[in-house]
Structures are given as structure tokens and as C-alpha cells.
Amino acid sequence: MKAIVYPTSHLLGEINALSSKNYTTRYLLIGALAEGTSTIYYPAHSEDSDAMRRCVRDLGAIIEEDDEKIVITGFGKHPKHVSELNVGNAGAVLRFLMSIAAFCPDLTFVNTYPESLGKRPHDDLIDTLQQMGVEVEHNNGRLPITIKGGKPRGGKLTVSGNVSSQFLSSLLFMTPLLEEDTEIEVLHDLKSKIIVGQTLEVMQQAGIVVHASDDLMHYRIPGGQSYQAKEYVIQGDYPGSAAILAAAAVTNSDVRVLRLEENSKQGEKACVDVLRAMGVNLTHDNGVVHVRGNQQLVAGEFDGDHFTDAVLAMVAAAVFAKGTSRFYNVENLRYKECDRITDYLNELRKAGADVEERQAEIIVHGKPEGVTGGVEINAHFDHRVIMALTVVGLRSEKGLTIRDAHHVAKSYPQYFDHLRSIGAKVELVEE
Numbered sequence: 001m002k003a004i005v006y007p008t009s010h011l012l013g014e015i016n017a018l019s020s021k022n023y024t025t026r027y028l029l030i031g032a033l034a035e036g037t038s039t040i041y042y043p044a045h046s047e048d049s050d051a052m053r054r055c056v057r058d059l060g061a062i063i064e065e066d067d068e069k070i071v072i073t074g075f076g077k078h079p080k081h082v083s084e085l086n087v088g089n090a091g092a093v094l095r096f097l098m099s100i101a102a103f104c105p106d107l108t109f110v111n112t113y114p115e116s117l118g119k120r121p122h123d124d125l126i127d128t129l130q131q132m133g134v135e136v137e138h139n140n141g142r143l144p145i146t147i148k149g150g151k152p153r154g155g156k157l158t159v160s161g162n163v164s165s166q167f168l169s170s171l172l173f174m175t176p177l178l179e180e181d182t183e184i185e186v187l188h189d190l191k192s193k194i195i196v197g198q199t200l201e202v203m204q205q206a207g208i209v210v211h212a213s214d215d216l217m218h219y220r221i222p223g224g225q226s227y228q229a230k231e232y233v234i235q236g237d238y239p240g241s242a243a244i245l246a247a248a249a250v251t252n253s254d255v256r257v258l259r260l261e262e263n264s265k266q267g268e269k270a271c272v273d274v275l276r277a278m279g280v281n282l283t284h285d286n287g288v289v290h291v292r293g294n295q296q297l298v299a300g301e302f303d304g305d306h307f308t309d310a311v312l313a314m315v316a317a318a319v320f321a322k323g324t325s326r327f328y329n330v331e332n333l334r335y336k337e338c339d340r341i342t343d344y345l346n347e348l349r350k351a352g353a354d355v356e357e358r359q360a361e362i363i364v365h366g367k368p369e370g371v372t373g374g375v376e377i378n379a380h381f382d383h384r385v386i387m388a389l390t391v392v393g394l395r396s397e398k399g400l401t402i403r404d405a406h407h408v409a410k411s412y413p414q415y416f417d418h419l420r421s422i423g424a425k426v427e428l429v430e431e
Ligand SMILES: O=C(O)C1=C[C@@H](OP(=O)(O)O)[C@@H](O)[C@H](O)C1
Pocket: 022, 025, 092, 163, 164, 165, 166, 169, 191, 192, 195, 308, 309, 332
């Protein structure tokens, strides 16, 4: 499917934020790791959350669902011994389940997205699983990956946090189920550190004890624990909503996004502060972000690691800001669905933006007058590239055509419908 985005000067209306992808994958996982029956209200419905649902079902969880909830009966520490799992293009789902696969004798994660997830590295987690006595066959740290587990050992472990926090989260979810205690030391740096807070939050809700150091670099996890079955409610999703808020910020708008909790642990809630720092007229009260955009943005400097999944949307807003913006500490964007620095900036340049890259930085020389557009954009299999380029297209002179825009469904299948409901001119055409 391609999305033809036409210049749109005004946006007006109200959107109910989609449900959080990262909480949905977490609650499905801990529901599966519990022995009783848990209920998850308002789960996300997207390719990634569907991937987690499909995989935990394959591993033996029993799932029933209706329009508002998923009821899941878990398999505890005894997943079914399946030989193959397909996680689609979902990085977090793959990484979280690689540790759970250590309880299975011979499980292969297949490679269905060779151009996207198939290129992403998992060496750091493979290394730790090997420290636990688990045999792992892999393609140079990439898919397909076969895990020959059985009886993984705890004890003293190290994991690198340089590339992704998902490796650490994966080990945190699994190690309480081991017989012995585990100590984890995070080596190097810990990227996307904030999201580890979401991992610890949901584990605590399920009654799991983890002793974490204040800097989140050291952990002691008592063994022999069980996840309790509970009821969970999924909050609105900041990473997806960041693109809607960016669209409102670069147009003349009066847009309200509901269900965005002020006290959320999602790092991407910082997008509200980023837009405010860029001079956008907005308020955030009672879970509602209200943007009154007037196309007057100013540049700023931001540590993008605090809001990793919202960086692309914030860069799209900065394309129209007065002055030069800098998003630093973002090297790990290179290891996501595509290289979100080189690939994304290439597409922005085609659209007419003036951007520069460093190894760990995105620099944007803003163009308050707008960009020319009138070109075709390659989505690079990346939902966040699609969402961000849509924002740029709305403020372009000639619009943009985004090829393979159906990949937006990885996290936000209703994105274009939501944008159109507030007045964005977007046409969807089967390719
Ligand atoms: O733990 C998670 O659910 C996620 C962690 C982040 O990845 P990194 O830790 O690789 O930055 C984020 O980008 C991803 O969308 C989801």
C-alpha cells in the first residue's frame, strides 16, 4: 500500500491514543509466565502485539479475547516444546522470548523479515545465554537463531547494554524462574534505560522481587519465584501519539490526544516537553495533550535516548523549526527496523529537509518556510519512518508519496485513519 500525503494546513479534532505496544507485549509475556489466569484490558492490536500473542499461544498459553480484553492462562516456567517461532518484525518480542526459549530443548526463531529484523544484531543476548550454559546457533548474531536450552543456570551474569535495553529486560523477565539466584551486571552503557523501568514495573505488579541498583546497572534476582496472575490495564501509547502531536505542531491546529497519562513511565512522554521546548503551544492535564499549533517552532538540543521511539517524529517537527536542532546520544537508532539515522535522513533529504548525521547525532537545519516534497519515499520497513515522513508531507508544497506504507501496522494500524479524522489529506492506494 502506498500513502499519498497532500499538503494540509489545518488539523482539528480529538483522538483516543492507541494502546501502548510496549506495555501490551510485557503484560502478555508475564501473563504467559504466570500459572493462573490474568486479564489484560485494552491491549494494543498491531503486528508486534499480535506477534507476542501468537508466540505465547504457540508456547502453550491459552488465550481468549473480546473487544476490550485478553484473558490469558499462562504456562509458568514450562513452555511447550515447540520447534519454531515466528516473531514477524518485532525486535522486543524476539529478544524477550529468546530467554524463555532457554527452557525449551530446541527452538528456532525463523527469519521472515530478512531486510529489517533479519539485519539486527542479537550477539549481546546470545553471549549471556551462553554464560547460562545454553547452546545457541546463529547467523553471525542474527536470525535465524536456534536455542538449545533445557536447564539454564543463574549465578553471576553480564550483559552489554550498548546496543539495546531489550537484552537486559529479557534476562530480567526470565531469571526469577530459575532455581538459583542471579546477579546481572550491565556492561558498557545502558541505552534506552528508561524503558527498563517499565519492565521492573510490570514484574513488580506480578509479585516478582528484583533488587536493582539506583543506576539500573546491577541487579540481584532471587530464584524460585513465580509470576502471579493479575488484572492489568493498558495505558495510551506515547511513541505512536508523538507522531500525531508532531503533525499538530507543524500545522495550524487545535488537536487533543486523550489517554496520555502524565505520570506514565514511558520515556516517550518527553515528546510533550520537547514540543513545548520548541515553542509549541500545548497543555497536558488529566491525560489529555492539547496542541494549538501555529506553525511557529524554534530549534532545540535534546538527548534523544530519553525518548528513543519518538525521536523520528520530533526530528520531523524540527525540520520546520527556526534554527538548528540537535538530537544527540541516538546511536542505537541505527539498530532498529532500519538505520534510523542514515536511512531516515536520506528520505528527509529527498523531501527537501536540510539534515546532517554524525555517528550518534541527528542535526536539523530548520526550514520554517516548509519543504518542497513531490517525491516518493522508501519506508525501509519502518513504521516510525512512515509516521514521521507523513508529518513532513503535510507541511510540504507538493506532498509526498510513501511506498510500502502498510508497515505502519507494526505498531499503529489506525495511524492514517486517526490523522484523516482530524483533517489530514491522505489517500491510501494498493500497490
Ligand atoms: O523494551 C521494549 O519494549 C523496547 C525497547 C526499545 O528498544 P532499545 O532498547 O533497543 O532501544 C524500544 O525502541 C522498542 O520499541 C521497545
